[in-house]
Amino acid sequence: MAIEKKQRISLTDLEQNFQEVEPGLTNREALEEANRCLYCYDAPCIKACPTGIDIPTFIKKIASGNLLGSAKTIMTSNPVGASCARVCPTEELCEGACVLNHSTKPIMIGNLQRYATDWAIQNQQPLFNPGTSNGQKIAVIGGGPAGISAARELARLGYDVTIFEAASKAGGLNTYGIVSFRLPQRISYWEVEQVEKLNVNIRTNIVVGKDITAQELLDQFDRIVLAVGMSHVPNLGIEGEELDGVHDAIEFVKSTKDGQIAQDFLGKRVVVIGAGNTAIDGATCSIRLGAENVKILYRRTAEEMTAYDFEYEFAKMDGVEFRWLTAPNRIIGENGKVTGIECVKMALGEPEMDGRRRPIAVEGSEYVIPVDAVIKAIGQTRHLDLIQQFSLEHDGGVVKVDQETKQTSNPKVYACGDVIFGKGKGEAMVVTAAQQGKEVAHTIHKQFSAVEA
Template identity: 65%
Template sequence: MNENLTEMLRTNFEEVEPPLSKQEAVEEANRCLYCYDAPCITACPTGIDIPTFIKKITTENVLGSARTIMEANPVGASCARVCPTDELCEGACVLHGSTKPIMIGKLQRYATDWAIHNEKVLFRSGRSKGQSVGIVGSGPAGLSAARELAVMGYEVTIYEAEAEAGGLNTYGIVSFRLPKRISFWEVEQVKSVGVMILTNTKVGRDIELTELRNKHDAVILAIGMASVPFLQIEGEKLEGVYDAIEFVKSTKNKELTEEFSGKRVAVIGAGNTAIDGATCAKRLGASNVKILYRRTEHEMTAYDFEYEFAKQDGIEFRWLTSPAKIIGNQEGRVKSIEYMEMELTDADVDGRRKTIPTGSRQTLPVDFVIRAIGQTRYAEWLTQEGIKVDHGVIEVDHEHYETSIPGLFACGDAIFKNGSGEAMVVTAAEQGKQTAYSVHKFLLNKRKPLRAEEVKYG
């Protein structure tokens, strides 16, 4: 059975969730009650007018439906696929519990897929205000900020270190949940309103932040987070140990070969990125994939639907298991991992239960290890630039998203800290929008009134 599952998944990076047909979408849309005070809107971090976009599907105004979605959420096509809708909009649906909630995520995908298939351009730039904004990073937060500012009439340039724009959506979410083509369409929508995107341009290497601040009237840092931290155990630099973020990126770039075929893989961590790494390894032909987590399933940070998806893919979970050492063979490749069995302590002041070793150690034969224990920050670079940070997190005035340096703003994962909610694509998109509005207010105060001969009409 497991061999059959492995063969079925091998190299299958196509989207797992099928789309709704036109008939299915219309029938589902007609189930909506179009609530006057719709709780689904409140539950959506970007405030999409969900009843309106659903109603437009029933009247075959799919273009209007897509525009309603994307106006509120500039990465709405991606969010239709990766948002935890059961916890957000669908979880708040008034039909929840009585029958079943409206499939809001799938209807959102139906409308945006229609716009993609029909090559629709949804927005246009506003009349020029004669001021420019530089944005560092083209992930969900950066793209959202850029689109809003361009529609308001600002000249916007995005500086992106990677070869392709889109950030997390392009590189960091597995292809069988979010194909690159969806992220690229959202990037093109942003470029269609006049935003310039300079790829292969890393701030601090190819251009200095000081230069950007001199060049633009305001600058936004939407730099996300960096690499997965090391485990701080012996053997983690052996050949066959991967950073989960780079591993997923390699699968999206189709850089990995048959080396995983028939192999055994251990993934360290139990967040969404760990699930992505594990399910990617399975699709690369790994015969056995285990997720090792020092706590239990009750403490894991992966979404419920991600957890269920992993189990359906045949991923095994080892709870209360913490790696102690990675053991290599004579060629310097991974051959096994030694782990400690753990037990939970009582909850401490922050309400989270910690773990302590029981004293028992076991060895697990593996061929590859994937680290997925969170991400590091760009703390050193930020500090060198004189930006105030707290444990690598950029400190901002959360009403205006302005950093300790006037005219320099920040949003997205770069300002996310523990206890401030959940880091999601949709929350990053909303922060990008709100940051754009704050930049607009900042530049209104900075703008010089035009002389009569400079005023242009038409």
């Protein structure tokens, strides 16, 4: 249902618009749903989960009333399992693999995962203990899903772990980059607290490469885990980007999660450029800030968009319009403020390296859309300076790693998450980053154990 527009709207109303959209299961609903599960042997849902959560086991524990055991089962496999319960494309992963798809409807695995982890959060349950110290020091650069997961596993294995996080709070994408009405910050904060309780030292407001050099970390720590994700949205490279009213989608979403609820979107016309999950977030945030009309412009078609299907459907329900085969030509303004955007119609040509057909401008098809704000959501840049400080091999900022060990060209440095996620492959998932963080931790432990043996 589209957000209701009002002539006047208070800050309280705006804040209410950013409350979590989907309610959790009630006790009765969770019990009934858990009892629908067939608890399959060799369950396909486990294989479909990138972190390999033992889904039948955690559901069976819900059915038997063992919610602590259920939460532990989930979080053992996925250190950000509470967040993933809300943001994973479950219909493409575990629920898509459920055997009940062939007869009735799949088990609501994501909702049951949320039910169990919400119970652990509400009851302030610590789930894990640190391992016996082995004296090895590990630095994790980046406190997002990949970094948190690596740190959690390493701490349980007995390593002395320090996370270096550039922001004021750890959690990365889960804390700042996913809209509050889908993932409240309190969920990410709890996952971070679970890691802190394992004696992991989280140093925030520290930019590696600026506040502390790569060489200092190499000198002070036995191993480095690079989990910095990606950086800001790049420039469009068109006229008018400097105008007031042009926003970086990442910073825009972050501002709504930081409590900086903007009241100047009320009744405004907004255009979002791009069609990934971040673009959807920018568009739905605009609706909740009271925008009168929100359009997403994408130079390809719906078939090529990288946003999840459920995100796309959610945006349409909110009233977001989609203009396919449309690209921005220039941003128009008066007195330093955005007043419109000139667009050009596109056609699809031959496939590019990533398999998607190349968009080509249609000559003479220019037209202007009157707008008050433009939100750029065309991907993110890479942390090239930091990568170069470590002298790592990379492809345009995508760090090259051994696919099995996740080691970089510097054997002392490992990488995981978006920093190793290649171009032209859609958008990486939180759950994939979590699994890579776990894999890095276990690789480091295996290599240290082999040396000691």
